[in-house]
Amino acid sequence: MNRIQTKLAEDKKLLSIYFTAGYPNIDDTATIIENLEKNGVDMIEIGLPFSDPLADGPTIQASSTAALKNGMTTEVLFEQLKDIRKTVNIPLIIMGYFNPMFQYGVEAFCKKCQEIGIDGLIIPDLPVDVYHEEYQAIFEKYGLINVFLITPQTSDERIHYIDSISNGFIYMVSSASTTGAQSGFGTVQTEYFERIGKMNLKNPQVIGFGISNNETFTQATQYAKGAIIGSAFVKHVTNNGVNSIDTFVNSILN
Amino acid sequence: MKLKICGMKYQDNIKHVATLQPDYLGFIFYEKSARNFDSESIPDIDEAIKKTGVFVDATLEFVIDKINKHNLQAVQLHGNESPEYCSTLKSEKVEIIKVFSVKDEFNFERLKPYEAVCDFFLFDTKGKHPGGNGYTFDWNLLSDYPSTKPFFLSGGIGLEEIEDIKQFTNSKASKYCYALDVNSKFEIEPGLKNIEALKAFKKNLSEVLDYKKEHVMNYNVNEKGYYGEFGGAFIPEMLYPNVEELRQNYLKVMAEPDFIKEFDQLLKDYVGRPSPLYFAKRLSEKYNTKIYLKREDLNHTGAHKINNTIGQILMAKRLGKHRIIAETGAGQHGVATATVCALMGLECIVYMGEIDIARQAPNVARMKMLGAKVVPALSGSRTLKDATNEAIRDWINNPVDTHYIIGSAIGPHPYPDMVTRFQSVISEEIKWQLKEQTGNENPDYLVACIGGGSNAAGTYYHYLHEPEVGIIAVEAAGLGVDSGESAATSVLGKEGIIHGCKTLLMQTKDGQITEPYSISAGLDYPGVGPMHAHLAKTGRAEFMAITDDDAMNAGLELCKLEGIIPAIESSHALAIFEQRKFKPNDVVVVSLSGRGDKDLNNYIEYFKI
Numbered sequence: 001m002n003r004i005q006t007k008l009a010e011d012k013k014l015l016s017i018y019f020t021a022g023y024p025n026i027d028d029t030a031t032i033i034e035n036l037e038k039n040g041v042d043m044i045e046i047g048l049p050f051s052d053p054l055a056d057g058p059t060i061q062a063s064s065t066a067a068l069k070n071g072m073t074t075e076v077l078f079e080q081l082k083d084i085r086k087t088v089n090i091p092l093i094i095m096g097y098f099n100p101m102f103q104y105g106v107e108a109f110c111k112k113c114q115e116i117g118i119d120g121l122i123i124p125d126l127p128v129d130v131y132h133e134e135y136q137a138i139f140e141k142y143g144l145i146n147v148f149l150i151t152p153q154t155s156d157e158r159i160h161y162i163d164s165i166s167n168g169f170i171y172m173v174s175s176a177s178t179t180g181a182q183s184g185f186g187t188v189q190t191e192y193f194e195r196i197g198k199m200n201l202k203n204p205q206v207i208g209f210g211i212s213n214n215e216t217f218t219q220a221t222q223y224a225k226g227a228i229i230g231s232a233f234v235k236h237v238t239n240n241g242v243n244s245i246d247t248f249v250n251s252i253l254n
Numbered sequence: 255m256k257l258k259i260c261g262m263k264y265q266d267n268i269k270h271v272a273t274l275q276p277d278y279l280g281f282i283f284y285e286k287s288a289r290n291f292d293s294e295s296i297p298d299i300d301e302a303i304k305k306t307g308v309f310v311d312a313t314l315e316f317v318i319d320k321i322n323k324h325n326l327q328a329v330q331l332h333g334n335e336s337p338e339y340c341s342t343l344k345s346e347k348v349e350i351i352k353v354f355s356v357k358d359e360f361n362f363e364r365l366k367p368y369e370a371v372c373d374f375f376l377f378d379t380k381g382k383h384p385g386g387n388g389y390t391f392d393w394n395l396l397s398d399y400p401s402t403k404p405f406f407l408s409g410g411i412g413l414e415e416i417e418d419i420k421q422f423t424n425s426k427a428s429k430y431c432y433a434l435d436v437n438s439k440f441e442i443e444p445g446l447k448n449i450e451a452l453k454a455f456k457k458n459l460s461e462v463l464d465y466k467k468e469h470v471m472n473y474n475v476n477e478k479g480y481y482g483e484f485g486g487a488f489i490p491e492m493l494y495p496n497v498e499e500l501r502q503n504y505l506k507v508m509a510e511p512d513f514i515k516e517f518d519q520l521l522k523d524y525v526g527r528p529s530p531l532y533f534a535k536r537l538s539e540k541y542n543t544k545i546y547l548k549r550e551d552l553n554h555t556g557a558h559k560i561n562n563t564i565g566q567i568l569m570a571k572r573l574g575k576h577r578i579i580a581e582t583g584a585g586q587h588g589v590a591t592a593t594v595c596a597l598m599g600l601e602c603i604v605y606m607g608e609i610d611i612a613r614q615a616p617n618v619a620r621m622k623m624l625g626a627k628v629v630p631a632l633s634g635s636r637t638l639k640d641a642t643n644e645a646i647r648d649w650i651n652n653p654v655d656t657h658y659i660i661g662s663a664i665g666p667h668p669y670p671d672m673v674t675r676f677q678s679v680i681s682e683e684i685k686w687q688l689k690e691q692t693g694n695e696n697p698d699y700l701v702a703c704i705g706g707g708s709n710a711a712g713t714y715y716h717y718l719h720e721p722e723v724g725i726i727a728v729e730a731a732g733l734g735v736d737s738g739e740s741a742a743t744s745v746l747g748k749e750g751i752i753h754g755c756k757t758l759l760m761q762t763k764d765g766q767i768t769e770p771y772s773i774s775a776g777l778d779y780p781g782v783g784p785m786h787a788h789l790a791k792t793g794r795a796e797f798m799a800i801t802d803d804d805a806m807n808a809g810l811e812l813c814k815l816e817g818i819i820p821a822i823e824s825s826h827a828l829a830i831f832e833q834r835k836f837k838p839n840d841v842v843v844v845s846l847s848g849r850g851d852k853d854l855n856n857y858i859e860y861f862k863i
Contacts, residue, residue, distance in 0.1 A: 051634065051766040052752070054646050055490040061633050073764045098488060099751045103765030124490040125751065149491040153653050158494070173492060176653045 003091040003119045004145050004168045007042055008204050014226030015217065015252060016043040016206060017233050018095060020063040021080070022072025023049070028242050029080045030087075035242065037090050039249035045122060045228065048077055048096030055124045057180035059231040063238070074104050078112050085117035093147065095122040106135055110142040120145035120168055132165055147171050152192045156199065163201040170203050172196060172224060174210040180231025185210065185219055193223035217252050255423070255462055256433035258406060259452065260308065260330075261289035263445025265297050271447050272299035274456060277433065278328060282308040283320050287383070288444035289437075296324050304328050304349070310384045311335065314342055321346050330376060332384040341371040341506040347477045349373040351406060355380035356391045362400050369403060370675065371509050373477070374432060379409030388438045390415065396427035402719045404432030404472075412439025413451060416458045423462050430719075434463075473718040473785070473794060479667025480756075482791060484784035487666035489754045492650040496658075497754075499573065501668045507572050508565075508675065520564050521679060524597070525554045527561075529680075531687035531843070536815040537828075543836035546697070547846045548684055550709060551820065557848030558677060558709040559590035563659055565676030567594040570657035577601045577656040581645040583610055583638030583705075584775030585617025586821075586848060587661030592626035602626040605644040607637035610775060617852060635769045638779055642753050662706025663783035666754030670711075670783050677712025684843055685716055692841060699724040699836065702845040703826040705741070705776050707783035709847035714795070724796065726834075727786060728827045730772030731799035741770035742799040743782040744790045752781040758790065773802035773856065774822040776848070804829040806860050809850065821848030822856060 007014065017036050021029050029046070036044055049064035049072050056064070077094075084092070094113065101109045101123065113121070121144055126135070128148050139146050145168035150159050152175060162170065174189050185193075189210075196205060207220040208228035220227040229252065236248045260280030262268045272279065279299070281291040287310075296305060304327040307320050311333030320326060321343075328349035331340065340350050352372045354364065357380040365375060377396065381387030389410040399405075411419070411434055422428050438444070440451045456463060479485050479501070489497055507513055521527040530549045538545045550558040563580075570578060578600050582588030588604040595602035604621055608630040611618055621628050634640040649658045663670045663677070681700075689695040700717055702710035704727045717723040732740035740746060747758035752767055759781040760768045772778045782790075789795035800808075809825030812818050820828065824847045836842055850857065857863065 051768075052639065052643050054643055054753075055492060055650065057647070058633070065634065068766060075764075097751075099761070099767070100765035102750060103748075103761070103763065125488045125754070127487060127489065127491075127494070130486065130488070151492050151495075151653075153495040154491065155495070176492060177651050178492075178647045 002143060002145055002168070003089075004043070004093070007091050008169060008225060013221040014042040014206065015040070015249070016045060016226055016228040017041050018045040018047055018228060018230035019233055019237065020047040020049055020060060020067050021077050022067030022070045023063040023234070024066070024237055024241065026070040026072060026076070027080070029077065030084060031242050032237070032245065033084060033088055033092070035245040036249065037088050039246045040253060041090065041249055042226065043091045043093065045093045045095040045230070046077070046081075048074060048094055048100060050097040050100060053097060055178055057178040057231060059180045059234050063234045074100050074109070078116065081116045081118070091119045092117065093120040093122055094118055098123050098126045107138050110138050110144055113144055114142040118144065120147055122147045122171060124149060128162055128165055136165070149173050150196070151176060152188070159196070159199060159201070163203055166203045168203065169225065170201065170205045171228070172205045172207045174207055174220070177209055179209055184216060190223070193220070197223055214252055214254070255431060257456065257463055258306065258433050258435040259440070259447065260306075260435055260437040261441070261445055262447070263289050263291055265293060267446055269297050269299065270449055271452065272303055274449070274452055275300065276303060278304045278306050280306045280308050280330065280435075280437070281324070283312065283316070284308065284310045284384070306330055306351070308332060314339065317343060318346055321348055337367040337371050337509040338506055340368060341509050344371055344477070344505055345502040349477055351376050353378055356395060358392070360395055362398060365401055365403070367509065369401065371505050372403070374404055374406055375401070376406035376408050376435060393418075393422050393427055394425075396431075397425070399427065399430060402430060402716070404430050406433045406435045407431050408435035410439060411436045413455055413458075416455070419459060419462060473789065475667065475671040475785070479671075481670075481785045481788035483749070484755070484757050484787040484791075485667055485670060486756050487754055488751045488756060489666045490650065492653065493646070493666070493754075496649060496653055497666050500672070503573060504569065504668050504672050507569055513568060513572065516568055517565055521561065525560050525564065526552065527679065528683045528687070529553055531684060531691065533691065534816050537812065540815065541831040541836070542838050544839070544841045545831070546688070546691075546841065546843045547818070548680060548713065548843060550680065550845060550847050551818070551824070551849035555586070555590050555593050556851060557586045557590070557821065558680065558712065558845070559587045559661060560593065561679055561712065562661065562673050562676040562708060563587070563590040563594045566657070566659040566672070567598050567600070569672075570600070570659070571598060573657065575655060575657035577603070577652065578659055579603045579605065579645050579648050579656055580659045580661060581605050581638065581641040582661065583607070583641065583778060584852065585610070585614040585621065586776060586852065588626070588628070589617055589620045589624070591659050591661070592621040592624035595626060596624045603648065604628050605631050605641040605648065607631045607635070607641045609636045610638065610641070614775065614852070637769070638775070639767065639769070646753065662708040662779070663711040663785060664706040664753055664755065664757075664781060670755065670785055673708050674711040674715055674785060677708050678715035680709070680712035680845065681714060681716035684713070688841070688843065694841075696720055696723050697841040697843045699726055699840060699842045700845075701726045701728065701827045701830060701842060703728045703730075703777060703823050703847060704782060704786055705730070705779045705823065706781070707786040709845050711783060711785055713843075713845040714789075718794070725789065725794060726830065727789065727795045727797045728830055729797060729799045730774055730777035730805070730826055731801045732771040732773070734801055735799050739771040740799070741772040741777050741779065743770070743780065744786075744797040745799060747780075747782065755784050757781050757784045758787040774805065774826065776821070776823040777826065798830055798834065800826040800829040804832065806857070808832070809857070810861065818846070819850035820846055821850050822853045824848055
């Protein structure tokens with residue numbers, strides 16, 4: 001069983017945190033991951049920065065630009081992560097745009113992920129049908145779970161299709177937006193969460209986009225298996241550095 | 255030429271025939287046919303063989319059900335199916351083959367409405383039944399075939415026709431013949447094919463069937479949105495509903511008679527088309543060849559960009575969108591978008607890099623006067639690439655009421671194809687204008703500058719499958735291809751993904767997109783449209799790179815020799831005459847994509863005027 005699947009089987013609501021690798025400083029990657037685990041985070045998305053992050057709002061754009069300026073590359077990230085499984089046990093997912101993976105070589109990328117102990121990938125601009133036709137076999141060969149996004153505009157038919165291709169969780173984007181765009185959920189969102197909840201999907205859902213504090217985390221996890229925080233955490237390390245991660249995680253969980 | 259074997263019915267016979275490796279196998283879904291396919295399923299056959307469903311005026315639901323149930327890759331339509339019907343099916347990602355029956359004569363005008371919505375035509379003998387009548391028609395009628403759409407030849411083809419076929423393939427009439435379609439002449443009984451006879455047919459025609467004519471290479475987008483290996487739709491899920499809505503509707507809408515009428519009318523009365531095709535006498539004398547300029551610079555708003563924005567605003571209205579967004583680099587596309595939004599009374603938001611806003615102040619003012627809101631793109635390098643990112647982000651945040659008018663032949667499918675089709679009015683006009691002026695509709699060369707490549711795509715479109723017409727694509731070399739300050743994507747680019755499509759793009763070895771450079775803001779893009787990437791890769795187009803200096807000098811030369819001040823983008827295309835020799839009798843058509851008013855400051859600074 002993949003670590004993601006094991007974690008999803010636990011009887012608890014999951015907190016997942018996204019951070020941009022190479023930010024605020026190039027060598028913060030391992031420190032951030034270890035601190036997040038130590039403070040009770042269940043799963044981590046390691047953001048591989050990209051020059052043109054289409055689906056991201058200003059916070060993650062800025063952190064990506066800074067990380068690239070700091071010298072972050074695919075090679076550097078893999079080097080930083082090579083011993084991560086000596087200290088960290090929770091599921092680790094790499095989240096990034098497709099072009100850097102495509103240039104590295106999709107198979108070489110997946111193989112490297114397996115060697116390091118990465119459990120899954122989230123690639124917002126790799127459409128599910130291209131994945132299914134061209135890459136699914138490679139991902140499976142290296143034991144990687146690919147996570148797909150759905151949005152309030154995704155049709156039921158397509159959600160069922162995505163569910164059939166998925167074998168981990170479904171990343172439920174809370175509203176039509178780029179990352180970090182909004183705060184708090186209104187009835188439009190909660191109705192959407194309820195609608196998806198009633199679809200009896202085989203994969204659990206984890207809500208992302210718009211989760212920034214204890215209130216939104218609690219609200220989201222009423223409807224889903226877990227929630228992902230990205231921009232709010234990136235803002236936190238921008239303002240406070242990597243040494244007060246405990247404060248941030250505690251403020252979400254308690 | 256390809257081979258299609260039609261009227262398959264029996265399971266074992268299907269498997270057996272499949273071992274002969276035809277390119278298409280046809281299954282008739284028509285109850286009145288003796289070959290009606292009524293089995294539950296089609297046996298597993300080699301995936302390279304395209305399973306083709308044959309229908310006669312069936313309901314769309316029926317056809318779509320069969321496509322899904324049997325995983326059909328093509329549908330062949332034998333009845334009176336309308337162009338709208340064809341375009342609906344096209345969104346099912348299958349090849350569309352529309353059948354026309356021919357007897358002693360044929361009115362080729364009938365094909366026109368189907369050009370945009372079918373992949374192939376099929377010519378069959380007119381007879382008692384819709385197909386399978388068993389005798390041929392006079393293939394010489396196809397000598398007058400006015401289209402460039404590849405077609406299937408059908409009707410009564412058997413072993414006795416082998417010599418006729420050989421003769422036919424050497425004649426003009428076969429120029430666009432893509433495949434032979436056989437059926438009843440190879441049967442033991444209806445639906446049961448004679449393997450030995452088919453084998454003999456294949457063997458005797460092996461030269462014809464294995465011979466790949468150059469024009470059969472397809473330079474148009476395929477049913478999945480690719481040009482060869484380039485194109486596709488690499489978009490986040492948040493954009494899927496918008497792009498999918500457009501994909502399902504664009505061909506259908508473009509085939510609607512009232513859409514065509516309104517588009518043509520606006521191009522004529524508002525844009526001022528047709529734009530002249532001008533024989534540049536003094537320029538021709540200087541370079542000792544025959545140079546014709548396609549005067550897109552004389553369009554309303556001063557460039558070819560308006561052809562596309564008129565098309566897309568009409569599309570947006572039919573899709574019920576009332577908020578329009580666009581990206582712009584130099585501001586030409588922004589102005590063209592603001593113009594059509596004013597024309598239609600729609601809200602307009604234009605994203606423009608902060609740096610471009612500073613260096614293109616007159617166009618920013620124009621957009622504002624036309625009622626558009628200009629939003630600075632503050633991220634990344636703050637130029638065109640980032641303006642495009644911002645426009646895409648806007649679309650993600652406003653998925654329901656907004657249409658994104660992309661200004662070039664780039665972006666996720668169907669944008670490159672849609673923009674190309676709207677711009678193809680350029681080559682449509684060149685064809686008749688050149689014929690009027692020279693007696694021949696084909697030039698020896700077509701020349702256009704390429705950033706994303708929309709004026710080039712429009713200039714080439716109706717000539718892509720005319721192998722005798724040379725295509726020259728001119729990129730911006732900036733300070734020199736190897737200077738590190740260049741936008742010559744076909745040389746410096748590698749396959750990758752930018753703004754939703756797979757194409758050639760300038761990037762680091764790590765896959766980060768890099769900033770191009772050119773003095774011309776319209777060519778300053780790190781990627782190139784997927785169609786052009788395909789033309790580069792297949793060698794269909796010859797790519798040249800022109801430096802800032804050479805372009806500026808060519809621009810000034812046109813002023814002095816012909817009294818025309820060209821846009822710096824177009825000056826790149828004009829600069830090739832210093833570098834590449836043409837024969838005195840060569841007819842070279844250059845797309846003069848825009849006028850130079852917007853570049854006056856650049857010209858003044860550069861030449862210290």
